[in-house]
Amino acid sequence: MSATTTAPKSGSTALPAFRPSMKVPLSLGILALIALVFFGFLGPDQTAEMKISDAGDAVAVPALMIPGQVGGVVFGILLLAMAAYSIYLWTQGERSPKWLPIAFAVVFVFALLVWIVAGARQPSISLAGLVAGSVTLAVPLVFGSLSGVLCERVGVVNIAIEGQLLGGAFTAALVATMTGSPYIGLIAAAAAGAAVSMVLAVFSIKYLVNQIIVGVVLNVLVSGLTGFLYGTLMVPNKEQFNTPGRLDILPIPLLSDIPIIGPILFEQSIAGYLMYIAVAVVWFGLFKTRWGLRVRAVGEHPQAADTLGINVNATRFWNVTLGGAIAGIGGAVFTLVTIDSFTKDISGGRGFIALAALIFGRWNPIGAFLASLLFGFAYNLQSILGIIGTPVPSQFMAMLPYVVTIFAVAGLVGKSRPPAASGIPYVKG
Template sequence: MNTTTSTAAAARYKAGGGAPLVSLKAPVTLSVLALVALTFFGFLGPAKTAELKISNDGDAIRLPALLIQGGTGGVVFGIVLLGLAAYSVWLWKDGRKSPSWVPISFAVIFVFAALVWIVAGARDSSISLAGLFAGSVTLAVPLVFGALSGVLCERVGVVNIAIEGQLLGGAFTAALVSTVTQNAFAGLIAAAVAGAAVSMVLAVFSIKYLVNQIIVGVVLNVLVSGVTGFLYGTLMVPNKELFNTPLHLDVLPVPLLADIPFFGPILFQQSVIGYLMYVAVGVIWFGLFKTKWGLRIRAVGEHPQAADTMGINVNRTRFWNVTLGGAVAGIGGSFFTLVAIDTFTKEISGGRGFIALAAMIFGRWNPIGAFLASLLFGFAYNLQSILTIIGTPVPSQFMAMLPYVVTIFAVAGLVGRSRPPAASGIPYVKG
């Protein structure tokens, strides 16, 4: 056997075992989920027909609704999922990894099949897809900003557990400044400054004084929660009109584009912060992967010693990137008080900073991946509310916990390896 043949064989089989070197986790996971879908969504699926409305009643262009019979549709979806799982197994036997489109397509079809199953079994077997996804995008806005903050920080080597505190600080400051100045945009800018201030504390203690980054993040979350709670009780509650009546950032539909069926309400009927979300995802992705700035940041996060050798000031780069991440999270926090609710309440962020952290991990430290993962969480939040309205027998808490289960699978590597930047969480001492 020549060298080329030996190398190819070694790449495809373990020595003496005859088993492919590629992990079996993904094919097994997809196969099990496909069988679950075929059994529960198909063979045990409801007999009623689910009506999935693509257009809303007030749309300029109306498209017909999708009518899918519960059990029959479940069987079809299950067979398609089994086909994708079989393709993944075939690639494994051939010693090749499944391309990224396989698990992504599998996830989309699985979620859609579950949606049909849920709606078909509900008391009111009708749901607006446009409304469902538009509400999901809206609920995902603070999660996206929080996840982007985590990406900016961890890509440069700093673990940002303080996203919750940054969101909360941004929400409080936006409400206070907007009320005092009677200007919503002043509140938006102040929220970014507040988030950056929280991040600067994280940067100083974790980068300069080498304090454990996770501990600093947790302490900052508790500190911001305590400070905002104290000021809310002593300042805002007795003087609501003076300090807690922020101006509202209204939804700004884009002419013509907002009338596009299905996609119009989702993409082109957002507030200023919603449009900033799209811009932030694109700009941060382009900056990280297409510019010299992004190359330096990724070098610092992966191998700070090598970056230092090339003349990059590692700690200064980390400091300013963490500060930028805090400003991004602060803008996300302003969504709570300038868009969602016209007032600040205690613990208004509701733990979404930790959900954003999970979305960042699920998105594999990539701005676009974090954006899509945040949409999944927003989808689960919105669907949980809609399930109660349409009267489905499926407990709404089940959909609320599903994204966390998926995240655990992703972090465990069952649907592909998830690796953080090599120097993430490791302080750098020059020399």
């Protein structure tokens, strides 16, 4: 019996074998080597003290004592192992699982933190204070990124997050001062953010003006308007118009004393609790309800959504307005939580950082929340560096989130694809 072979049919072409991108394994490998060399072999000799619980906590947890150089070597080897696993999966034609870059990032950041603290004049840091402060600084970013999620999921690019935050901050300070109630100021901030968004919606949806141009113009307009009113109204009459007070911190008994978790989840102002509720509600609404299905359909394929009877432009209009209200609440955090007054351009460009967090989080409420926490962590760590006396320049730490965002947008931690119809106006007919 002769051996037979099956020849390809005439005219057919062989499909090339699938091979995933090398970006993720290569990036993890480079970062792992950097960690091993700089955090380990060239790391400081001092021991870093990581305090888990603070004085007064119901549960006292011993501090972590991690030798700088030895700990750096251990973390570097662990990172190399994860990078090697990613490379192995690539050789087998498989993508790295989603959890792998996340776990790698957590270990890398902790190794970086140990390296910084061990090289400081006072090699001690409170993890509870660091994390709790990071969450507080991330609250406006979370609200801003959620605004971007609601807008872009429905097909409208929201460049005006900065203006919505700034408008909310100014209105909150003004109304809270005049009424004597920070809570009324919080509601007024939501209305101000919604008003800014309605302008964006009218011009970009009804009159088909380029969404990015409208957003940029709104940012400049709100910045100029609030700056003018601050200089002419608030500066000469501070007691009448710019003493809003603060939102009370509302700790939950017993739960707020849990190390690390307690101050984060159970010792917040009403704005902090609203942040967690907003993330959960927006995620559930987008992915578990009929409303969310309609929203995502409008953002992905408005023509098909229109065919099914969905009013595309009305859906976009109300989603953009809702997003603005959420961003306005985030702006109120600047004047009612972080400090108790308004200053010119108090948002400091955080609306654009929220936009970056939105992209980093892949247009997902939970992803945007986690990305915002990363930015808040960098902001808080930057201030703590000066206290403990580290030789690492604070500007270096301040730029880390932006570097991470560039990696994310470049696709090195996975491709980020916006909704298909994002930024594209819809004309029925």
